[in-house]
């Protein structure tokens with residue numbers, strides 16, 4: 001594991017964007033795995049700036065997002081499809097058809113999971129997966145107890161995750177109860193993983209990650225088994241480390 005501790009959210013975002021943009025420049029056909037949530041927002045902002053200033057091209061890049069809420073169409077402002085368009089895709093020269101996100105409004109969610117997993121395999125898998133971490137150690141929407149072998153699957157969201165994401169919705173009732181997420185096994189197939197951790201709110205999760213053994217009760221701990229993980233964490237998140 002390659003761990004970089006940086007000053008704050010801004011610096012984490014800048015470093016992460018530099019890291020990603022450099023890969024995209026070196027490998028124009030790269031398959032990127034993307035995450036949503038508050039953590040990568042700054043990184044996407046910096047990637048857009050970098051695209052405008054240095055003209056990093058995304059013309060041949062393919063992306064796969066980790067997850068999507070069930071019941072929301074891609075036009076719904078709280079869907080992760082909408083988030084990605086708003087925070088990144090609409091501002092860079094990526095080909096919309098090359099951006100993949102599970103369909104939250106597919107009639108049959110189980111079938112959608114199979115389709116997504118197959119699509120990933122057909123595309124040769126992910127070269128660089130960007131990840132955030134939930135307070136309870138979840139990655140994607142893989143909650144504690146999820147099998148390390150899991151593939152793309154349907155998950156009921158825990159109340160803590162629904163509460164954490166309620167800030168984006170008008171009320172708690174509107175937060176979907178289920179999501180489709182890449183499985184932990186799916187994420188682990190990525191050739192490289194970049195984990196971003198920021199803020200006091202993630203201090204306990206990050207401290208636990210750095211002091212644990214791989215254990216299904218703490219999903220992010222699977223990363224300790226991955227051969228190529230880089231973590232960029234800010235000082236607030238890392239303040240629990242000795």
Ligand SMILES: N[C@@H]1[C@@H](O)[C@H](O)[C@@H](COP(=O)(O)O)O[C@@H]1O
Nearest residue numbers: 036037038039132133134140141
């Ligand atoms: N499905 C997403 C995860 O992919 C994300 O990593 C996590 C943390 O979000 P945030 O970055 O907003 O703390 O929240 C959500 O549950």
